Amino acid sequence: MVELSRAELHVSVSDPVATSMNFLNEIAGRYPDAISLAAGRPYDGFYSTEDVQRYFASYVDHLRDGGLSEEQVRRLLLQYGRTNGQLGSLIATMLEKDEGIMVAPESVMVTAGCQEAMIIALRALCPGPGDVVLAAEPCYVGLTGAARILGVDVVPVPESPAGLGPETVAEVARAVRAAGKRPRALYLVPNFSNPSGVSLPVATRRRLLDVAAEQDLLLLEDDPYGLFGLDDEPRPTLKSLDTEGRVLYLGSFAKSCFPGARVGFLVADQTVVDAEGRRTLLAEEMSAVKSMLTVNTSPISQAVIGGVLVESGCSLRAANRDKVEFYRDNLRTLLAALERHFPRSPSGEDAVRWNVPRGGFFAVVALPFEADEKLLEISAEQFGVLWTPMRFFYSDGGANALRLSCSYLKAEQIAEGVHRLSRLVAAAA
Known part of the structure; x- marks a missing residue:
């Protein structure tokens, strides 16, 4: 049987970003009970075959x-x-x-x-x-x-x-x-x-x-x-x-x-x-x-x-009024959970920081240590929560940050996911 050298295939086949995203999907498959704050997909509950x-x-x-x-x-x-x-x-x-x-x-x-x-x-x-x-x-x-x-x-x-x-x-x-x-x-x-x-x-x-x-x-x-x-x-x-x-x-x-x-x-x-x-x-x-x-x-x-x-x-x-309200509630839930589990210090020099988007599906959390694939696997296996390393989105950078998504889950799952993340951060600090 013919064998091909991977080095002779186009660079996109071994693109590190694509490889990283495949790793994220693989982790999600191995830990199906983990709460995924990584998936940026829309909420399943909005769709039915009858609507199609x-x-x-x-x-x-x-x-x-x-x-x-x-x-x-x-x-x-x-x-x-x-x-x-x-x-x-x-x-x-x-x-x-x-x-x-x-x-x-x-x-x-x-x-x-x-x-x-x-x-x-x-x-x-x-x-x-x-x-x-x-x-x-x-x-x-x-x-x-x-x-x-x-x-x-x-x-x-x-x-x-x-x-x-x-x-x-x-x-x-x-x-x-x-x-x-x-x-x-x-x-x-x-x-x-x-x-x-x-x-x-x-x-x-x-x-x-x-x-x-x-x-x-x-x-x-x-x-x-x-x-x-x-x-x-x-x-x-x-x-x-x-x-x-x-x-x-x-x-x-x-x-x-x-x-x-x-x-x-x-x-x-x-x-x-x-x-x-x-x-x-x-x-x-x-x-x-x-x-x-x-x-x-x-x-x-x-x-x-x-x-x-x-x-x-x-x-x-007009067609998305219900979805807009759902995603608004989810983002508010995510930001409130971050405030609850990572309270800000009076000095403002917090070990864990995050931005406060005015809409959309995502927020970024900065940590005092590296948020890499190894930590993600520990997060999934030991703490039951998934997230996306921010370095996936940089040519060189983002090592100490992660992206959280709030679109795919119900509000109570988001709150529990952030709680699990706080336990990971406390253990890793």
Whole structure:
């Protein structure tokens, strides 16, 4: 039998981040009774197979009401479809209602999850070996993993406790150019970032757009958590503030609808000009990349998401009211449990510290010792609680911190999980 050398396979096969995440999954499998404050997935209780059937039927009715014949409906749902998908009009309406983003349906590409949107954007925007992407660090592993597969270098832009600093972005961009490379785009999650939980103030968002123009950067705005703030304070997306076409907007229906549908989207309304002066939309140009990845996004999955949009009047905010309240309660429970089990000292020099996100699924806890895979295994085996080492999200750093997620559990499980974590910390200190 043929044997292949692992050293001769692509570097993405042995990517340390992917290997670390696989380790986390393996630990969860070996200790199924451990409370997982590691999983960032949505709460299972929101989903049922009956809902899938209902939403699919709602979308079919929507197509029929739009004048399509039975033959046309059957072909649209059961055949290969348009590369960029069939939900462009519904998504464009949703973006206008929920986010104040005004885009043409033709600028929307429906993708097989937001992960595919990242790969398509990186591949289209970084054609040469000197093209690099900047990314707020700590950074979501999906972006760094996608870049590794494509051979695109990611240059970290370190966050402060207040989030990404526009002047830091400018400084890093200048350093990249001085090194003979081209900083093509900046990836960031402005609302309740994964993993840090940080959300950028509006003034910072506006300044970031100015810096993008000064440094000739595009912005890859990923917004999976924007619905889930602790309050109803408006948090305008970068895309809604953008007046120069600097922002490509990445969206996902995983947290707001069904993770299993694997439907995301990419808004790329920038104009592309060819050598003959012909103008097209960037989303249309990117369709060539998508056609070689997945041909098209499953029309059946699109129909399920389409049904959610139809029934909600194209408003995910309206469709997610119950989920918003659930995740708000969970985050409050997590932060209250941290206060209870790790009381702050009057001096402020606490051995255990954590940030206080204003929404989303995550918080970061800093410890007085290293939070590595070895400690995680002890945590699972002896204390029955899982968490994610923050170093998974850094190119070099995060050794003494961990990420806690509050999305997948009920409130009482979160409280017990933090209690178990406090016992681990007391034993390890």
